[in-house]
Amino acid sequence: MNNKKIFENIINKKTPSKIIYQDKKITAFNDISPKAPIHILIIPNKFIKNLNKITKKNLKILSHMIYMSKKIAKKKKINKSGYRIIINCNKDGGQKIKYLHIHLIGGKKLKNF
Ligand code: 5GP
Numbered sequence: 001m002n003n004k005k006i007f008e009n010i011i012n013k014k015t016p017s018k019i020i021y022q023d024k025k026i027t028a029f030n031d032i033s034p035k036a037p038i039h040i041l042i043i044p045n046k047f048i049k050n051l052n053k054i055t056k057k058n059l060k061i062l063s064h065m066i067y068m069s070k071k072i073a074k075k076k077k078i079n080k081s082g083y084r085i086i087i088n089c090n091k092d093g094g095q096k097i098k099y100l101h102i103h104l105i106g107g108k109k110l111k112n113f
Contacts, residue, residue: 003096003097003098003099004047004049004097004098004099006097006099007041007043007097007099007101008047008099010027010029010043011027011043011045017029017030017032018030020040020072020075021068021071021072021075024045025044025045025046025061025064026042026043026044026045026061026064026065026068027042027043027045028040028041028042028043028068028072028104029041031103035103035105036105036106036107036108036110037106037107037108038073038076038078038083038104038105038106038107039103039104039105040072040076040103040104041101041102041103041104042065042068042069042072042101042102042104043065043099043100043101043102044061044065044100046061047099048061048099048100049098049099049100050087050089050090050095050098050100051087051089051100052089052090053100054100065102066085066102069085069102069104072104073104073106076106076107078106078107081106081107082106082110083104083105083106083107084103084104084105084106084110085102085103085104085105086102086103086105087100087101087102087103088103
């Protein structure tokens with residue numbers, strides 16, 4: 001299976017996953033290999049490869065992903081304790097899945113860089 005297909009199959013529910021939130025534009029689901037008690041991935045339903053592909057034209061989707069990250073953080077009750085969002089881009093950035101995603105991570109004290 002090609003790499004982006006993994007997330008496409010989660011969106012269209014061909015692959016089972018714990019979907020936390022879904023609307024017409026985005027899907028949020030639990031990471032299969034969580035790095036913290038809360039580790040949720042937020043992705044656009046329409047394929048975008050990575051942050052390099054964000055333009056003035058499609059910028060709205062990224063704002064929606066970020067806005068929903070904070071809403072989900074509140075729903076998961078980590079808004080006050082704190083959390084982190086991360087977008088990895090390409091090889092040096094550690095992007096393994098070639099499909100734009102935000103990592104929403106929290107539920108414990110995260111190490112600083
Ligand atoms: P990246 O390293 O590309 O920024 O992050 C990819 C993330 O996708 C990783 O945290 C990895 O655990 C997660 N992941 C990879 N395959 C699957 C899968 O099949 N299901 C889910 N829910 N997460 C996945």
